[in-house]
Amino acid sequence: MTTSSEAIEIAVEKGKVAGTVLSPEARKPGVLFVHGWGGSQESDLIRAKRIAALGCICLTFDLRGHGDTLAQQQTVSRADNLRDVIAAYDVLANNPDIDRSAIAVMGNSYGAYLASILSTQRPVKWLALSVPALYRDAEWDVPKRQLDREDLAEYRSMQVISSENRALAACAQFEGDVLLVEAEHDHLVPHETIMNYRRAFEKAHSMTHRIVDGADHAMTSEICQQAYTSVLSAWAIEMIVGRRVGFMESSMLRAP
Known part of the structure; x- marks a missing residue:
């Protein structure tokens, strides 16, 4: 299946960040x-x-303090970047070919937080x-560079319960597939941080935990990059593509 890409700008407060929309010929789920x-x-x-x-519509974008707005990296906060993510999500969700009930978000490190x-x-x-990654709730509006x-x-090596951290509390409420x-060999996000996230997903419909050996x-x-791409693609095929195909087939069987 061929894809097309379109460069876009995402308005955030008084500025803009760059993004790229990648679309397949058959447009159904959205992936941010x-x-x-x-x-x-x-x-x-x-x-x-x-x-x-x-068969998904994908949106990639640059958080403020990155890409064309690199000069802002010294002043941007987690609050600022969350607003970026929300703005990007809304752009994706407002695409007329998107199924708003079928949106996936794929984050890496700080982006996963x-x-x-x-x-x-x-x-x-x-x-x-x-x-x-995991951060203390304190200093939410402080520039991330100053943390x-x-x-x-030290915090990431501790056991943290979901009620004590905003991101983990969000995970505890999540009922979808993870x-x-x-x-x-991660020296920035140790195993204990991963387990804090895993323990938090107590309501998740499904949980898939994969370790990239030697990474x-x-x-x-x-x-390692290839291994990670394979893990992500296999999960997307099983969860996003496979589950939607199964839903469509069952709906056709039930149709009068």
Whole structure:
């Protein structure tokens, strides 16, 4: 299946961020990609093209402080970036070819943290979190660059219950399907953080936990990148494509 791409601008408060809409010939579910801190939509485009080819409308975009707005990285806060994610979601959801009841969000690291919180602000059916970062609720409006890295490292090595953290509380409310991807040798998001997320998803319809062997946080090697792409694609085929095909077939069988 061929795909087309369109560069767009997403209005956020007084500024704009760049995005790219990738659309298949047959348009049904929507998939929003949220990149990590220090990344950009470029890191998502290869996987977005593969998911779009499965029959989804995909949207990648640059959080403020990244891409063309890199100059804002010293001042942008988590509150600012959550507004970016919400604005991007709304652009995707307002596409006339989107099924608004079938939207997936795929986040990486910082983007996965924001994606978790987004699920309490907008309808999300599928949630894919790759090496999801975790932050204390305090200093929500403080520029992210000013957060204490040593304190973050300590916090991420602790067991945190869902009622004590905004992102984990969002996960505890989520009732859709979840993919949780862990990097085996992650020095930024340790195993305990991953388990904090996993334990939080107590109401999830399904939980898939995959570990990319030999991977660091950024999944630097080409082998690890390929492994992660394969995990994401396989999950999308099973959950998004497969489940929708099954629903359509059952609906046809019930039709008079």
